[in-house]
Amino acid sequence: MTFNNIISETENGITTITINRPKKLNALNRETINELHQAFKSANADKDTKVIIITGSGEKAFVAGADISEFADFDEAQGSQLAARGQALLFDFVQNLETPVIAAVNGFALGGGLELAMACHFRIASNNAKMGLPEVSLGVIPGYGGTQRLPQLIGKGRAMELIMTAGMIDANQALNYGLVNHVTSQEELLPFSEKIASKISRNSLVAIGQAIKAINANYEEGVNGFEVEIEAFGHCFGTDDFEEGTSAFLEKRKANFKGE
Missing domain, CATH: 3.90.226.10 (2-enoyl-CoA Hydratase; Chain A, domain 1)
Structure with missing residues (x-):
């Protein structure tokens, strides 16, 4: 471009x-x-x-x-x-x-x-x-x-x-x-x-994106940031990055996040 x-x-x-x-x-x-x-x-x-x-x-x-x-x-x-x-x-x-x-x-x-x-x-x-x-x-x-x-x-x-x-x-x-x-x-x-x-x-970009969303919610009028955080937290459990991150922790190795 x-x-x-x-x-x-x-x-x-x-x-x-x-x-x-x-x-x-x-x-x-x-x-x-x-x-x-x-x-x-x-x-x-x-x-x-x-x-x-x-x-x-x-x-x-x-x-x-x-x-x-x-x-x-x-x-x-x-x-x-x-x-x-x-x-x-x-x-x-x-x-x-x-x-x-x-x-x-x-x-x-x-x-x-x-x-x-x-x-x-x-x-x-x-x-x-x-x-x-x-x-x-x-x-x-x-x-x-x-x-x-x-x-x-x-x-x-x-x-x-x-x-x-x-x-x-x-x-x-x-x-x-x-x-x-x-x-x-x-x-x-x-x-x-x-x-x-x-x-x-080096961290999970999916998780970072959800963190940005939750943090920003605290400054939006009429939006309950805690509820957004709960939803974003739950969303992370359905991602490949969550599976990779938890597996890497339990296996004592560095995570290889794909951003998915």
Whole structure:
């Protein structure tokens, strides 16, 4: 599959998706959002892909925000449609993928960039990363899930302050807040992310997909996460991976999961 704004490469069970608009600091425009949707969808369907890593090209930015020039003249209805379409096509889509997604955050992750990173299952940052949701400085609010995911990750008070001040935090502050799991040097960001991805890939991808579903259920209004967990737990008993995992444990050998 050929893309204009992203690069997607698969090696050793890891698909790395790189947003490749360095002159625009990898800002998200409509075309890039559409391409990311297709790349994530393709990787999720690919049996050779066990983990997805998303990052930005260059040293300056993961994603420096949305491409403001595309919506500066929108009216209320168009603004609502923009947010709804983007959430469904990319941000919610990524959050609910069965394949684990790691955001390798290099440089600036602002606005839609931080919202994309937060939609991933967890985040690793380089020590030059800067993160924030500056939308109120433009007279708008985060529209790609930022007002929902940021409080879930760092707490209501901190999220309120960060959004209201349109401020930025550095990688160490993000680590302290629990917004990212690890901080590395920029040179080690992808190797470190790949190391964690390799650890994940040795486990049952069927079970991981069910775990993602159950964890996400806790944040869905009107959904009982415990009931989803019970159903997902039971589902695992009908898989080949469960039979292989339990057999390997009893036979004192390493499991060879097929993801089925």
